Amino acid sequence: MDAMNSYSDVEFVPLDYKILVVDDVKTNVLLLQTMMKRANYVVVTASSGTEAIEKVKTESPDLILLDVMMPDMNGFEVSEALKADPASKEIPIIFVTALSDSKNVVEGFEHGGNDYVTKPFNMAEIMTRIRHQLALVASRRIILRQNEALQRAIQDRDELYSVIAHDLRSPLGSMKMSLDMLVGCVGQEQVGDDMYELLVSTNRTADELFTLLDNLLKWTKTNLGRLNVVKQHFDFLEMVAGVIENMVPLAQMSNIELSLNDGVQGHACVYADNDMLKTIVRNLIMNAIKFSHEKSSITVNITAEDASVVCEVKDTGIGLSRERLEALRNGLPFTSTGVRKEQGSGLGLQLCRNFVEMNGGKMWVESELGKGSSFYFSIPLANP
Numbered sequence: 001m002d003a004m005n006s007y008s009d010v011e012f013v014p015l016d017y018k019i020l021v022v023d024d025v026k027t028n029v030l031l032l033q034t035m036m037k038r039a040n041y042v043v044v045t046a047s048s049g050t051e052a053i054e055k056v057k058t059e060s061p062d063l064i065l066l067d068v069m070m071p072d073m074n075g076f077e078v079s080e081a082l083k084a085d086p087a088s089k090e091i092p093i094i095f096v097t098a099l100s101d102s103k104n105v106v107e108g109f110e111h112g113g114n115d116y117v118t119k120p121f122n123m124a125e126i127m128t129r130i131r132h133q134l135a136l137v138a139s140r141r142i143i144l145r146q147n148e149a150l151q152r153a154i155q156d157r158d159e160l161y162s163v164i165a166h167d168l169r170s171p172l173g174s175m176k177m178s179l180d181m182l183v184g185c186v187g188q189e190q191v192g193d194d195m196y197e198l199l200v201s202t203n204r205t206a207d208e209l210f211t212l213l214d215n216l217l218k219w220t221k222t223n224l225g226r227l228n229v230v231k232q233h234f235d236f237l238e239m240v241a242g243v244i245e246n247m248v249p250l251a252q253m254s255n256i257e258l259s260l261n262d263g264v265q266g267h268a269c270v271y272a273d274n275d276m277l278k279t280i281v282r283n284l285i286m287n288a289i290k291f292s293h294e295k296s297s298i299t300v301n302i303t304a305e306d307a308s309v310v311c312e313v314k315d316t317g318i319g320l321s322r323e324r325l326e327a328l329r330n331g332l333p334f335t336s337t338g339v340r341k342e343q344g345s346g347l348g349l350q351l352c353r354n355f356v357e358m359n360g361g362k363m364w365v366e367s368e369l370g371k372g373s374s375f376y377f378s379i380p381l382a383n384p
Contacts, residue, residue, distance in 0.1 A: 075111075092133040
């Protein structure tokens with residue numbers, strides 16, 4: 001079937017394609033040039049292998065008709081040189097040869113040829129083979145255009161996410177601080193059980209929304225290449241203790257005990273991005289709270305292992321099924337619902353994994369359905 005049948009006239013216009021004809025015999029060059037021009041292709045010519053390589057650099061042809069038997073460089077050598085250059089390796093080559101035995105045909109393909117025609121020329125055959133190769137070039141052009149459009153759409157989407165998250169983060173942060181103050185100042189006996197529960201629930205939702213927006217902003221900045229790793233020396237244990245101190249009130253609102261277990265017996269100095277590591281610990285604790293029932297506990301264990309500090313966020317919550325645990329280990333996102341019907345996007349854990357890897361560490365998880373989960377990450381200790 002004619003390869004051209006797969007493409008519309010709009011997508012395949014001969015004048016849009018340039019063919020380089022390479023042959024040291026002038027008569028052959030003139031014949032091929034005449035054939036190509038009559039079919040409305042743009043044609044350039046070369047009479048030697050060396051000239052052909054230079055013409056490829058200056059003319060950027062879409063297809064090369066390459067004679068095999070030439071004095072300075074044969075066609076196989078020219079093909080090898082072109083395929084070794086990233087700028088020309090994708091240009092299809094049709095060998096033009098009088099050597100039609102299977103050994104030489106196979107050798108042509110081994111040297112990077114896409115097709116071959118034999119001398120003397122069969123006009124219909126050579127035109128069909130040219131159309132077939134240019135149809136493939138046309139398809140690659142379409143794929144490249146679609147890929148560029150997709151990349152622009154993805155970038156535009158991420159830009160939009162970033163703007164939305166940035167613009168909402170500030171007012172939501174103010175609302176979150178106001179709710180924190182209300183919960184701390186208003187007693188249950190003052191407003192009644194139902195109203196107090198509503199206030200606590202609203203405060204918890206504000207915390208979750210603020211964390212989601214913060215994660216979204218950082219995730220989009222990471223995807224857009226705008227979030228740099230700013231490393232500094234700091235005490236890992238001190239950093240984790242500070243995050244836990246800020247999150248104890250949130251855990252208490254869910255009647256969950258949050259504690260720190262120091263297994264390094266002192267300081268653990270790391271050279272990493274402090275803000276990124278705070279985000280990791282905060283997200284893992286938020287995740288543990290989300291999947292833990294009331295009157296349960298969450299423990300953050302800090303240990304040292306193989307020149308790294310290891311942080312484990314351990315809960316006794318609902319745990320993960322085998323399927324979801326496998327998806328998580330393979331880096332696949334999935335939505336989830338917490339014990340208090342909180343909705344999750346999986347973005348926080350993706351961000352944690354990215355931040356851990358950006359700081360030279362590893363992240364892993366152990367979980368058993370109905371018994372709880374342990375999320376671990378390691379960060380290299382700073383050189384003494």
